[in-house]
Amino acid sequence: MTIFSSALNPQQHERAIEALKNEKFDLLVIGGGVNGAGIALDAASRGLTVALIEAHDLASGTSSRSSKLIHGGLRYLEQYDFKLVREALHERELMVKTLAPHLVKPVSFLYPLHEKVKDRTYIGAGLALYDALRGFKRALPNHKHMSQKTISEVAPSLRLDIVTGGIKYFDAQVDDARHTMMIARTAARHGAQIATRTSALSLLREGKRVIGAKVRLEESGDIIDVHAGVTVMAAGVWTDPLYDAMELKPGYRVRMSKGVHIVLPKEAIKAETGIILKTSVSVLFIIPWNNQWMVGTTDTDYTGDRNEPLSTAEDVQYIIDQANRVLDPKIRREDVIGVFAGLRPLVSTAPDAPTTKLSREHVVDHPAQGFVSIAGGKYTTYRVMSEDAVNAAVPDLRRLVPDSCTETLPLVGADGYSVLLNQLPLLSSKFNLSQDMLTHLINRYGSLMEDLLEMIRADRTLAEPISPESDVLKVEILYAVTHEGARSVSDVLTRRTRLSFELKDRGLSIARRVAELIAPTLRWSEENINASISEYEKIVDREIAELEANLKVAINS
Template structure:
């Protein structure tokens, strides 16, 4: 498979091509389900386009818990089918589809009661392991039972009175934003036309049938009309708004649940593994994340601004209170280096409490020519995409005049997966030939897989790109250049928030990296001095607004504070 860059030129060509000839399928939404749908359709030989109003994964798909998992708590809800499906997908991602992006991670589940709880929880985790092996795609070790002493040896930070024993089990984790971007880029490699910062402002109709969309190119302030045999609405929490553009009454509605996560340095919690803790509402994870821990999440209904959900003081205190209940050295606000909030798209009407809403997805055909997919969970994106494309191709209003085959994405590795294991084994060779330390090669392999050669070629042409980026010790200058030239990053926020995680991995929220990053992007995107200054100013104001929102007592005041910083490119 040839590597295709999501370059500025590719974006322009994509918009022109989508406007020039009728597509088989137009996907609206560049989150994980939309990108997965574009890949599914493209690998069936269909003519595909994808448009995203903001950046790839700029909504829910960059703000998850970064876990690829079956969902242990869904076993307790007796949702065996969902867990089995998710565990199969976890194995596929670990072993075949994205081994460079998805990696096993160990968790400790503390037991607070003697006897019955070990039997009850142990039975659940044993079933979890068994279901993953029945799928034929486990990809992780089996669980273990631990004494309190054994558990505290793995997690010295645990209070002695916080447990009587523990279970150790495995799931997997992923950088969700990078994985979603890789899905889009792989779809492009199979022929899909892809454009971010392209907002659908109208759905076109001929009679009852939806036949296309009017799309505004936000970066160039122009409008194009795209015709398509079928449109897939994969806009997550914006599903209802997208349907309204065509005047359709939806067959279901999507409800937004806010999940907040904190990021703290690794040395604040002494542990070799992650933690999973029960709360009165759901579960709380402490997840290893490089030189950091991600701690979350909350689960509360959100009815305010969907583009920039805000974390309040109450959200942060809730997480700190619950994690501190088991730590011998409590965390404080001063330990928090990053905070992010995301919205889960849940199907409305199943329960009043959002934490109990099913993560099952739904696909509907509200009008001829329009398919809607919503709900679900990150891990099962591929199944959701397959179901959406099946409905578009084989559903009630199919107009395809040739035979279209079934989904093949279970056998289609993402860009960067092929040859990844071999490169990991020979990373010392890459280090010697590139002049970079082996630690940096490991870092690059875990973010780019076998595409690492494209970055090393850039470093060979300009050795200064092999130096660490100002303001952070975790990323190289070349990664900013590559994000703009190959990964579809159009603005500074795209790089600092999604192509890298600098915005949540530094105490200054990425302010120290902003100037140099903007200068590196300017060299690729041709920014003027004025545009570069605008990008930096926008980012600084965004950080200021987010920090202010996190001092507010509740959702309403936090949202008002966050809305004080405007988008660098307005959507209207």
């Protein structure tokens, strides 16, 4: 018997809203990014009662827009930030091995060298340190030196007139939006109530003590009071305006730095490995992404709309120019399939420092009894940040609470993952599905794949791809609303799948097909279908308008 289910769907959403209205929770978590989801999981698995509210969709903020690397951060070694690197490497090994082996995968990078002796000694020493800092539980191979001849074989697109050799090292990667959603599902599996489309407006107080929050249910417009022993805010770049709305004096401020990525077809760059390049301000990653490349990122101070960071033609050109320093043939603008932008929440201690120099470490703030907030850090260190936030909240509950147990708690789907890989041939004949299709499913769902296979068994058409240009299956679109908490076409195309940047038309031509597939589960009328499609079209229109506006300015000037 399962006491709590991990499935996020309309029935669960209704139950969560009822619980918000009627129950008092130990913890109310504001924000459904990786940190909010991590805090909900940390607290629920300690036996606390938890509600998580997210203004839009899970991971709709920064946590769906990162470089998707689970890494120690090679460049932080240059800033002598050994503590951050060691902690992140420990988390990387944990995720690859134990917590989420179905989602977090090793990925190799080549560090091209330009100058024979000095470069190799300096970078080689850095990578030896990088390997050593992860400790003894090693899930990934050590770095390896490569000659110019080997480089010409493994990365023929690198210019051999300026690349004299290289060093290959390993990190890991993850589909960030799906991973965050899986953390939220794991929290639900351990009893947390997850309510998306629910925004915190202000705080409820009893004297000086915070006793919960006033929240708006975005779909109905209703405003309700939610009561909790401690309210924990993990609102990323929304921290500053929320602090103001809550009339609390913050212990820190959050600076925003915009980072853009472009997506390219596999043929645009001939290489069997990812590539990392040093730029004058930071680094540029050329990252393998399924059958494509993801290249980024930029790092520019940002003061615009938090809800809609947009990429400009200038951002895209910067990335292309940086990559083209070492590539032959060069990337062309027309090669670009997709683009996305995100905002780094950087905890600011020095108001005038450039964002590239701000620390990536996190800060926990406890400005009032019954209220804790956390921000900063990296995606990779979400689990440690979550534990720290819950540890800061526990004293206000005034009772004994067990220590965090997330270090040994795998996410849903991790259980039996390696067995499923061994059983591929068996499963392929049992379900009459190709091994490629099953591998695709296992690497996205782990053992939760059983749910999808059941759905395919009931309706064989669900094993068809949703688009001829993608390997995403119709069953995945449906599963997004029956189990993964998606509530709109945009949720499905942008975060449960990444078709919004993997398809050249951003998924516009399949938006209706998607809407019709999810409509029965979401109990949509024709009007609801049209509204959800049109909402997605407007998002895409705004993104394209911003890219083209800048392009026109560039051409005219």
